[in-house]
Amino acid sequence: MFDIKKTEVQWGGKTLTLETGRVARQADGAVLATLGETVVLCAVTAARSVKEGQDFFPLTVHYQEKYSAAGRIPGGFFKRERGATEKETLTSRLIDRPIRPLFPEGFYNEINVICQVLSYDGENEPDVLAMVAASAALTISGVPFMGPIGAARVGYIEGEYILNPTQEQIKAGDLDLVVAATGNAVMMVESEAKELSEDVMLGAVQFAHKACREAVNAIIDLAEKAAKDPWEMAAQADLSAAKDKLKKLIGKDIAAAYKVTDKSKRSGLLNEARAKGKTAFADAAPQDQMAAGKLMKKLEAEIVRTAILKDGSRIDGRTTTQIRPIEAMVHFLPRAHGSALFTRGETQSICSTTLGTKDAEQMIDGLSGLSYERFMLHYNFPPYSVGEVGRFGAPGRREVGHGKLAWRALHPVLPSVEEFPYTVRVLSDITESNGSSSMATVCGGSLSMMDAGVPLKRPVSGIAMGLILEGKNFAVLSDILGDEDHLGDMDFKVAGTSEGITTMQMDIKIAGITEEIMKAALAQAKEGRAHILEEMAKALTGVGELSAHAPRIETMSVPKDKIRDVIGTGGKVIREIVATTGAKVDIEDDGTVKISSSDPEKIAAARKWIEGITMEAEVGKVYTGKVASMVDFGAFVTFMPGKDGLVHISEIKNERVAKVSDVLTEGQEVKVKVLEIDGRGKVRLSMRVVDQETGTELEDTRPAREPREGGDRPDRGDRPRGDRRREGGPGGGGDRGPRREGGDRGPRREGGDRGPRREPSAGGDEAPAPFAPAFLNRDDD
Structure with missing residues (x-):
C-alpha cells in the first residue's frame, strides 16, 4: 500500500532518519524527519500556474508545534493550538531565510512549506530538524529548488564545540549558533554568544558547515530514491x-x-x-x-x-569601512525608568526601559512546559519611519525577528537575578530607517538600560555589514544603507562588547559565501563596533544610578518553616502586609522574599512586618505593641507582627484593676515585657514592670508572697466561704499577685498529702481554681 523510501545517517552520535511515502502523499513533497524521539513532518505544495500580473515570489513557510508532541494540553481558555507563538514565528523565519535565495530568478509560482512537530523528546530540538525536513521535502518535490541545504546547531562548552546540544548544554555553555548551508557555502547564521572572539565564532560556523554537509548527503540519498520529475521551466526571454x-x-x-x-x-x-x-x-x-x-x-x-x-565609491560618498555620523543621548524621556535616543545617519531609534517586579515576568507556554522570562525586548517599525503609508498595528514576522536579534545581543550581558532582581522590558520604536534599525535597537537598548540603572556587564554595540560580490572580486561594506542592503548580496549583522561577540546574524541573497569573505567581514565589523562604542560612551556620563521612578526591590530571606507564617491561611497575612504597607511582596519556595515599592518607607515597613513574623520573641525583652482585643481576665496585645500575647489583668498595673476597660482601649499602644513563653508558644506579657512613657524596665515593687505553711492558701479576706470566685474574670479570675517563678506553688506536702479536704461550703460546690492560666485556653493564636 505504501511505497516508503527511507534514508538513515549517523549525525552527531544519533540517527537521523528521513522518510517519504507513508504520510501526506498528496503533497508535492512530504518528509518525515526523526532524530532521537523528535519527529517533524514537512509537506510542500506548489501552484502549477502564476497569477496574471504577478511579479514576485510568494513563498510562505509555517512552522507549528503540536502540544501533543510533548504530551501536553495547551494552557489558557482555548485548549487547542492557535496563532503562532514567538518561537514558531522565529523558526518559520529560520527556515525561510536560507531556502528563499535558492529558487531561480523569475520563478513566481506560489509555494507553501508547512512543518509540524509531531513528537518531542525534550532533548533533540525540533527547529533544526524542521529545517532539514523542509529542505528534503523541496528537493524531492520536483520544484526548481537549487538545494538541498543542511542545518545544524552548535554549542560551545569549555573550549569544545558540540553538535546539536540540548537546552541544558546550551545554558551551561557560551554559544547557541544555528547555521544553514549547501554543500559548498554558508547560507544563513543565527546566534547568541557570551562575548566570544571572532576566531571562536568563525570556528563554530565551520564546525556547523561540516555537519550541514552530512545532512545534505542524506537528503541527496533520499532524493535519488524518491524525487519526482523536475518541473520544466519556461525559457527566459532575451531582454x-x-x-x-x-x-x-x-x-x-x-x-x-x-x-x-x-x-x-x-x-x-x-x-x-x-x-x-x-x-x-x-x-x-x-x-x-x-x-x-x-x-x-x-x-x-x-x-x-x-x-x-x-x-570604492558608495551611495552616500563614504568609504567601505566608514561609519555614518552617530548621535546618542540618554534620559530622553523624563518619566521612563530609562531611555535613549540613538541616531546613526538616517536611522534612529527611541528606546525605553521599564523595570518591574517578578509578577511582571512573561509566562511562556511551550513544548517544554511553562517557563518565565525576566527580560523582554519589543521592536516596532511604523510606516512613517521610511516615509510611507502602510499598515500600523500588531507586529509582523519582521518585527518579531528584529526584536529577537536585539534581544540575543543584549541578553548575555544582563546581571543575574541575584544581582538585579528586576523584570526588564526594553521597547524600541524606530522613528527613522535607512539601514540596520535592529542594530540601532541594540545600541539604544544598551544605553536605555544603563540609564535605568541596570548594571550591565558592558555596553553593547551593533553594526550591519554588506557585500558586493562579482566573480572573485568582492567588497565588504560597513554600516550599510537600505539601498545597499537591497542591491547587495549579504546582510551580515554583528553585535558585541569590547570583550567579544554576543550575537551574529547573516543572510545571503546568492548561493552562499566563502570562509574568506566571512573572515574579512568579521574583522571589519570588529573595527566598526569599537568606533560605535566610543560614540556611545560620550552619552554614558553620570549613568548608573537606579531611576527615581523605578520601583525599589529589596531581598531578604526567611526560614523555610516560616514561609507558611508569612503567607498565612489562604494568603491572608501576605495580603494584609501588601494592603497595609503598600509594598509588593513576592515569596519563593526557598524562602527568598522580594519587597518592592517606589517608596523606601513602604519597603521598610513591609520588611519590619515580615521580620516580626519570622523573629522569635525573647523572654525578658521589652516590646511596643497595640491592644488587639480585651477580655474580662486581661488584654491580648500584638507586640510583634503576627504575634499576640496576654497581659493578664494582674499584670496591667501594680495596683488592683477592677476592669480591663478602665485602663485600656483597643488599638492603644502599650509597652510590654515578655514574662514567659510556654511549650505551645503562648506568650505571657506584663505592662506593670515597664515604664509606659520611656519603655524602660521598672523594679518589681510588688511584695513577694510568703511560702504557705502546710500548703494553706493565703487569707482570702472576709468573703463568705460559699463564694470563692474572685472579681475580674471568668470564675472570678481576679488579682493573684505575681506568679511564682517557674510556676512554683509552694512546698508540696510529703507523699502528696494536701491536708484534710474541705467540706462543701454553704454556697454549694467549690468553684474551680480561678487562674489555670486562662490565656492557655484561648482558641486562637
Missing part, C-alpha cells in the same frame, strides 16, 4: 535590447541620483528616472511593462555595484 534602451535613456539619471546623500532627495530623483523609463514602454504589452520594471531594478543594482567594486 538585452530592452536593457540597453533603458540604460541609454535613464542610466545617467540613476547614476546621478545615487550620488545624492540625502535619502528623501535621492528617492525623489530615482522615482523621476523610473517614471521616465516607464514612459518608454507605455505602449508595450503588460508583460513587457512588468519586465521593464524588473530591468530598471537590475540597472540600478549594476550602477551601484560597479561604482563600489571599481572605485
Whole structure:
C-alpha cells in the first residue's frame, strides 16, 4: 500500500532518519524527519500556474508545534493550538531565510512549506530538524529548488564545540549558533554568544558547515530514491535590447541620483528616472511593462555595484569601512525608568526601559512546559519611519525577528537575578530607517538600560555589514544603507562588547559565501563596533544610578518553616502586609522574599512586618505593641507582627484593676515585657514592670508572697466561704499577685498529702481554681 523510501545517517552520535511515502502523499513533497524521539513532518505544495500580473515570489513557510508532541494540553481558555507563538514565528523565519535565495530568478509560482512537530523528546530540538525536513521535502518535490541545504546547531562548552546540544548544554555553555548551508557555502547564521572572539565564532560556523554537509548527503540519498520529475521551466526571454534602451535613456539619471546623500532627495530623483523609463514602454504589452520594471531594478543594482567594486565609491560618498555620523543621548524621556535616543545617519531609534517586579515576568507556554522570562525586548517599525503609508498595528514576522536579534545581543550581558532582581522590558520604536534599525535597537537598548540603572556587564554595540560580490572580486561594506542592503548580496549583522561577540546574524541573497569573505567581514565589523562604542560612551556620563521612578526591590530571606507564617491561611497575612504597607511582596519556595515599592518607607515597613513574623520573641525583652482585643481576665496585645500575647489583668498595673476597660482601649499602644513563653508558644506579657512613657524596665515593687505553711492558701479576706470566685474574670479570675517563678506553688506536702479536704461550703460546690492560666485556653493564636 505504501511505497516508503527511507534514508538513515549517523549525525552527531544519533540517527537521523528521513522518510517519504507513508504520510501526506498528496503533497508535492512530504518528509518525515526523526532524530532521537523528535519527529517533524514537512509537506510542500506548489501552484502549477502564476497569477496574471504577478511579479514576485510568494513563498510562505509555517512552522507549528503540536502540544501533543510533548504530551501536553495547551494552557489558557482555548485548549487547542492557535496563532503562532514567538518561537514558531522565529523558526518559520529560520527556515525561510536560507531556502528563499535558492529558487531561480523569475520563478513566481506560489509555494507553501508547512512543518509540524509531531513528537518531542525534550532533548533533540525540533527547529533544526524542521529545517532539514523542509529542505528534503523541496528537493524531492520536483520544484526548481537549487538545494538541498543542511542545518545544524552548535554549542560551545569549555573550549569544545558540540553538535546539536540540548537546552541544558546550551545554558551551561557560551554559544547557541544555528547555521544553514549547501554543500559548498554558508547560507544563513543565527546566534547568541557570551562575548566570544571572532576566531571562536568563525570556528563554530565551520564546525556547523561540516555537519550541514552530512545532512545534505542524506537528503541527496533520499532524493535519488524518491524525487519526482523536475518541473520544466519556461525559457527566459532575451531582454538585452530592452536593457540597453533603458540604460541609454535613464542610466545617467540613476547614476546621478545615487550620488545624492540625502535619502528623501535621492528617492525623489530615482522615482523621476523610473517614471521616465516607464514612459518608454507605455505602449508595450503588460508583460513587457512588468519586465521593464524588473530591468530598471537590475540597472540600478549594476550602477551601484560597479561604482563600489571599481572605485570604492558608495551611495552616500563614504568609504567601505566608514561609519555614518552617530548621535546618542540618554534620559530622553523624563518619566521612563530609562531611555535613549540613538541616531546613526538616517536611522534612529527611541528606546525605553521599564523595570518591574517578578509578577511582571512573561509566562511562556511551550513544548517544554511553562517557563518565565525576566527580560523582554519589543521592536516596532511604523510606516512613517521610511516615509510611507502602510499598515500600523500588531507586529509582523519582521518585527518579531528584529526584536529577537536585539534581544540575543543584549541578553548575555544582563546581571543575574541575584544581582538585579528586576523584570526588564526594553521597547524600541524606530522613528527613522535607512539601514540596520535592529542594530540601532541594540545600541539604544544598551544605553536605555544603563540609564535605568541596570548594571550591565558592558555596553553593547551593533553594526550591519554588506557585500558586493562579482566573480572573485568582492567588497565588504560597513554600516550599510537600505539601498545597499537591497542591491547587495549579504546582510551580515554583528553585535558585541569590547570583550567579544554576543550575537551574529547573516543572510545571503546568492548561493552562499566563502570562509574568506566571512573572515574579512568579521574583522571589519570588529573595527566598526569599537568606533560605535566610543560614540556611545560620550552619552554614558553620570549613568548608573537606579531611576527615581523605578520601583525599589529589596531581598531578604526567611526560614523555610516560616514561609507558611508569612503567607498565612489562604494568603491572608501576605495580603494584609501588601494592603497595609503598600509594598509588593513576592515569596519563593526557598524562602527568598522580594519587597518592592517606589517608596523606601513602604519597603521598610513591609520588611519590619515580615521580620516580626519570622523573629522569635525573647523572654525578658521589652516590646511596643497595640491592644488587639480585651477580655474580662486581661488584654491580648500584638507586640510583634503576627504575634499576640496576654497581659493578664494582674499584670496591667501594680495596683488592683477592677476592669480591663478602665485602663485600656483597643488599638492603644502599650509597652510590654515578655514574662514567659510556654511549650505551645503562648506568650505571657506584663505592662506593670515597664515604664509606659520611656519603655524602660521598672523594679518589681510588688511584695513577694510568703511560702504557705502546710500548703494553706493565703487569707482570702472576709468573703463568705460559699463564694470563692474572685472579681475580674471568668470564675472570678481576679488579682493573684505575681506568679511564682517557674510556676512554683509552694512546698508540696510529703507523699502528696494536701491536708484534710474541705467540706462543701454553704454556697454549694467549690468553684474551680480561678487562674489555670486562662490565656492557655484561648482558641486562637
